[in-house]
Amino acid sequence: MTALTVTRAEPDTGTPMLDAHLVVVRDSFRLDVALRINAGEVVALLGPNGAGKTTAVRTLAGLLPLSAGHITLAGQDLDRPAARRWTPTERRPIGVVFQDYRLFPHLSALDNVAFGPRRRGLDRRQARQRAAEWLDRMELADYGRHKPRQLSGGQAQRVALARALAVDPALLLLDEPLAALDARTRLDTRAQLQRHLAEHPGATLLVTHDPLDALVLADRLVIVEHGRIVQEGDAGTITAQPRTDYVARLVGLNLHRGWADGHTVRIGADFVLTIADRHDGDVFVAFPPSAVALYPLRPDGSPRNVWPATITGIQRHGDNLRIQLAGPVDVAADITPAAAAHLHLAPGQPLWAAVKATETRVYPAGSPRTAGTD
Amino acid sequence: MFRTDDTRPAARPDEAGSPQRRRRDGRIPLALLLPAALGLLFLVLPLLGLLVRTPWTTLPRRLTEPGVLTALRLSLETATTATLLCLALGVPLAWLLARVEFPGRRLVRALVTVPLVLPPVVGGVALLLVFGRRGLLGSWLDSTFGITLPFTTTGVVLAEAFVAMPFLIIAVEGALRGADTRYEEAAATLGAGRWTTFTHVTLPLVAPGVAAGAVLCWARALGEFGATITFAGNFPGRTQTMPLAVYLALETDLEAAIVLSLILLTVSVAILASLRDRWITGP
Numbered sequence: 001m002t003a004l005t006v007t008r009a010e011p012d013t014g015t016p017m018l019d020a021h022l023v024v025v026r027d028s029f030r031l032d033v034a035l036r037i038n039a040g041e042v043v044a045l046l047g048p049n050g051a052g053k054t055t056a057v058r059t060l061a062g063l064l065p066l067s068a069g070h071i072t073l074a075g076q077d078l079d080r081p082a083a084r085r086w087t088p089t090e091r092r093p094i095g096v097v098f099q100d101y102r103l104f105p106h107l108s109a110l111d112n113v114a115f116g117p118r119r120r121g122l123d124r125r126q127a128r129q130r131a132a133e134w135l136d137r138m139e140l141a142d143y144g145r146h147k148p149r150q151l152s153g154g155q156a157q158r159v160a161l162a163r164a165l166a167v168d169p170a171l172l173l174l175d176e177p178l179a180a181l182d183a184r185t186r187l188d189t190r191a192q193l194q195r196h197l198a199e200h201p202g203a204t205l206l207v208t209h210d211p212l213d214a215l216v217l218a219d220r221l222v223i224v225e226h227g228r229i230v231q232e233g234d235a236g237t238i239t240a241q242p243r244t245d246y247v248a249r250l251v252g253l254n255l256h257r258g259w260a261d262g263h264t265v266r267i268g269a270d271f272v273l274t275i276a277d278r279h280d281g282d283v284f285v286a287f288p289p290s291a292v293a294l295y296p297l298r299p300d301g302s303p304r305n306v307w308p309a310t311i312t313g314i315q316r317h318g319d320n321l322r323i324q325l326a327g328p329v330d331v332a333a334d335i336t337p338a339a340a341a342h343l344h345l346a347p348g349q350p351l352w353a354a355v356k357a358t359e360t361r362v363y364p365a366g367s368p369r370t371a372g373t374d
Numbered sequence: 375m376f377r378t379d380d381t382r383p384a385a386r387p388d389e390a391g392s393p394q395r396r397r398r399d400g401r402i403p404l405a406l407l408l409p410a411a412l413g414l415l416f417l418v419l420p421l422l423g424l425l426v427r428t429p430w431t432t433l434p435r436r437l438t439e440p441g442v443l444t445a446l447r448l449s450l451e452t453a454t455t456a457t458l459l460c461l462a463l464g465v466p467l468a469w470l471l472a473r474v475e476f477p478g479r480r481l482v483r484a485l486v487t488v489p490l491v492l493p494p495v496v497g498g499v500a501l502l503l504v505f506g507r508r509g510l511l512g513s514w515l516d517s518t519f520g521i522t523l524p525f526t527t528t529g530v531v532l533a534e535a536f537v538a539m540p541f542l543i544i545a546v547e548g549a550l551r552g553a554d555t556r557y558e559e560a561a562a563t564l565g566a567g568r569w570t571t572f573t574h575v576t577l578p579l580v581a582p583g584v585a586a587g588a589v590l591c592w593a594r595a596l597g598e599f600g601a602t603i604t605f606a607g608n609f610p611g612r613t614q615t616m617p618l619a620v621y622l623a624l625e626t627d628l629e630a631a632i633v634l635s636l637i638l639l640t641v642s643v644a645i646l647a648s649l650r651d652r653w654i655t656g657p
């Protein structure tokens with residue numbers, strides 16, 4: 001332990017552990033993302049495939065140089081093209097868990113974990129000692145002599161995590177750490193990962209396309225689409241007030257942008273939705289699919305928002321069915337199988353959709369993001 | 375007629391198991407089969423001839439003749455030394471070609487393969503012109519260090535290494551290209567520089583390729599004749615390797631030539647057997 005000077009969580013005085021502005025320009029793709037992560041904080045970088053998540057990780061790891069911007073970790077510039085500053089990967093205080101783990105196939109689990117400490121100055125005995133401690137913490141004490149190919153997916157994932165954490169990184173990078181696991185293993189491994197991330201004193205960046213991973217594991221979410229941040233904030237804000245279709249789909253909400261005038265919101269050319277609260281100007285309207293009721297004939301009575309719709313798709317969704325509807329606005333509706341049987345649902349079928357004003361959530365669209373990017 | 379009809383259903387399950395193979399088997403054109411068989415015969419017949427003409431009764435005595443053992447030992451020693459030399463220089467060169475982008479890389483790769491296609495005698499002449507007593511480097515080596523390379527055992531090693539190194543480089547470069555650079559990236563994130571990554575990650579991962587290349591290189595060095603006789607001459611005990619001994623014996627003592635050839639054949643087959651998993655079994 002002695003030889004490793006650890007860049008531990010310094011008493012936080014407002015300067016984040018990681019302060020980065022990642023700009024990579026490549027052909028037609030441009031990544032432009034600002035990230036600040038405090039010591040001990042877990043930030044999830046969430047986005048669809050091709051959003052630039054992996055590119056971001058590679059720049060932080062030093063496997064890809066920035067085109068512009070900067071990476072400052074624990075007060076040290078790792079990459080700042082404008083000042084011609086560059087720290088190669090092997091001298092960055094980072095740990096990386098790759099999506100495919102990349103455990104060295106010719107080394108035992110123990111030697112895989114000891115590899116990092118050994119490179120950072122510990123002698124062979126100390127490095128192995130340290131590796132054994134980490135395997136023990138991962139509940140893999142009995143698997144030290146196993147080669148990677150003899151480990152299960154979940155075990156390999158934990159060895160990869162131990163290997164990355166064994167160097168006490170100031171920044172831990174996790175690139176889709178659970179993507180390679182089957183559903184069942186994933187559940188257990190996610191719970192364990194959550195515990196280890198909570199204990200990690202450095203900053204953590206988790207890259208994932210799975211909203212569940214992000215919501216469970218991260219303190220804060222940063223959502224990227226097409227190389228840019230579209231929304232960031234804590235899980236509560238993001239799930240309550242999505243600002244893009246992608247985020248809305250992730251958190252399972254119908255999202256529309258419109259122009260509010262008192263208790264109505266005009267969406268598109270001629271669709272007007274009645275809302276519960278007063279709003280004015282550019283707003284988002286969100287409501288869950290479960291709030292959408294379907295009727296074979298135009299209903300009378302309480303719901304004040306009623307419109308004709310056509311079924312475009314039917315999928316299973318948990319215990320319910322999710323019905324995709326086209327109409328003046330495209331929405332998704334969740335109904336029970338019993339209700340579906342009653343309605344004799346089929347694609348192409350016309351029916352009536354209704355949403356109560358009290359079930360809609362309206363919030364301003366024009367305001368800047370929850371937390372700004374510079 | 376009826377019998378064929380009867381047997382058909384019985385054959386059917388087998389047919390169903392591998393219908394494609396069966397159909398292909400039935401249709402080998404004679405125009406391909408005949409030259410193929412002739413080609414095989416052409417390759418195997420001389421080896422059989424060697425075995426047929428081997429004086430089996432006097433073999434033990436022949437084998438222990440001092441000249442034979444001297445040539446054999448010299449051959450094994452020089453081929454092994456040449457292989458070590460090739461490993462020391464060729465593996466780094468192969469790494470450079472496989473992993474580093476530099477201007478003129480294609481040219482370097484082409485230059486490396488030249489000895490592969492060059493007639494070995496020409497190689498020997500070229501070596502003489504550079505390392506000979508009056509050669510470009512040879513005269514300097516001679517005057518400064520008093521080192522003479524041509525017509526010495528060291529000269530044999532140089533000639534063999536010159537001819538055999540491309541085999542090693544090509545094999546190792548291929549292995550390096552096939553090896554996953556993702557592990558090298560992982561090593562870098564764990565604090566390993568390029569040298570440590572090479573010794574601790576890359577080399578162990580391509581070890582089978584390096585071993586195969588080394589064996590091929592060694593076999594080529596063992597059989598080297600043209601460059602050796604041109605650059606190092608034919609002095610028994612000093613530069614007369616097995617192939618040279620075979621050639622010399624052919625003029626005086628046919629049986630001795632056969633025995634020496636048989637030894638080389640045995641060594642070659644042993645090498646082939648050691649590599650069978652890698653190269654002989656096809657896809």
